[in-house]
Amino acid sequence: MPGFPPPVTTSVAAAAPLELPAGHGRYRLRWLSEAAAPPLPLAAELYLYQQPAQLNAAAPPLAVALLEDLAAGQTVGWWPVFRQPDGRAGSPAAAPFSYPQLLTADVPTPVLDEWLRTAHEQLAAHGCRSWQLRLPPFAYEPARSGALVAALQRLGYQVELAEIDTYLPLSQPYEARLHPSERRRLHKCQRHGFRFEQEPPLLLPLAYEFLRRCREEKGQALSLTEAQLAALFRDFPRDYLLFSVRDAAGDWAALTVAVLAGRGVLYNFYPASPLRYNAFSPVVLLNAGLHAFGQASGLRLLDLGTSTLPEGLNESLLHFKRHLGGVPSLKLTLTRPQ
Secondary structure, three states, rough: OOOOOOOEEEEEEOOEEOOOOHHHOEEEEEOOOOOOOOOOOOOOOOHHOHHHHHHHHHHHOEEEEEEEEEEEEEEEEEEEEEEEOOOOEEEEOOOOOOOOOEEOOOOHHHHHHHHHHHHHHHHOOOOOOEEEEEEEHHHHOOOOOHHHHHHHOOOHHHHHHHEEEEEEEEOOOHHHHHHHHHHHHHHHHHHOEEEEEEEEEEHHHHHHHHHHHHHHHHOOOOOHHHHHHHHHHHHHHOOEEEEEEEEEOEEEEEEEEEEEEOOOOOEEEEOOOOHHHOOHHHHHHHHHHHHHHHHHOOEEEEEEEEEEOOEEHHHHHHHHHHOOOOOOEEEEEEOOOO
C-alpha cells in the first residue's frame, strides 16, 4: 500500500524486555517478532484463535506483546497485533476475536494500564495510528472482561459495535432450558427417527455443499471458502469437528461445524438446515447433541454465536436462540481513533 509505514516487527519486537514501573520490578513487557512459544510459560490456556499455530495459519501477526510476571515465572498477558488492509492495527479481519488476553485474574490494574499503554506507544512510534479490537463474548471471561474493557476505555477506545452473543451453560440440563415449543420439536424429531451423529472429516466436501445450499436458500453466503475450511480441518483436526442430524432415511436434516475454541468453550460455528425440514426444526436436536458432547467432554459452555447479519440484527435468529434457553452475553468491538 503506497505510503504505508514499514513493518514494526524488526524494530519493536527486537527491543529488550521493558520493566513496567507500576509493577515494582515484578512485571515487564516483552515483544515477540512472531507468534511462537514465549520464553516464560503461559499461565493458562490461550483461546484457539489466539494460539500461535492458528494465528500463523490465518495471517501472521506483526508482533506479539507479552506481559511477564517475573515472580511467578510466567507469561500472564498475550496480545497478537495485526495490521489490517485499511491501515488499522489490532484484530485480523477474519478472526471471531483477537485481543489482549489476560491469563490470570490477579494482574494489578496499574500494571494492566501500563502494559497496554506502553505497547500502544511503542507501536505508534513505528507507524500504527488507529486501532480496532474484537473481544470475545463476556461469558468467555466473566471475571476479566470488565477490567480489560475499562482499561481499554481509559486508553481512549470507544465501542464501535455491541453485539448480542448467546450461549448455553453446560452445567444445566438441555431440555430444562428449552421453551415448550422447542421441546415439542425435539421430541418430534426423536419420534420420527432423527439422530445426532459426529461425521468423519472425509465428508467435508459434501458437507460444505450442504451448508452452501442451506445458506443460499436464506440469501446468505458462507464466510469461508471450501479450501479455507478444509485447511482448518487438516491443520487443526482436534479442534474443528463436523456434526449432523440425519433423518430416518439417513439423509442430512441439519449440519454444523463446531469448534473447540479453548478454555472449555464449544462454538457452534456453521449450523444449517434445509427449509424443507422446518416443520421438525432439527437444529434443536443438533444443539441437544452438541450440548451432550460438551458435557461429556468436560466443557463449560456452548457458544451459539451472535445474531448479527451485515444488514443488522437477525431478530428471528435471536428469538430462536432464546427459545433454546440461550443466555445473552455482550460481545464488543472497540476502536481507538488516530
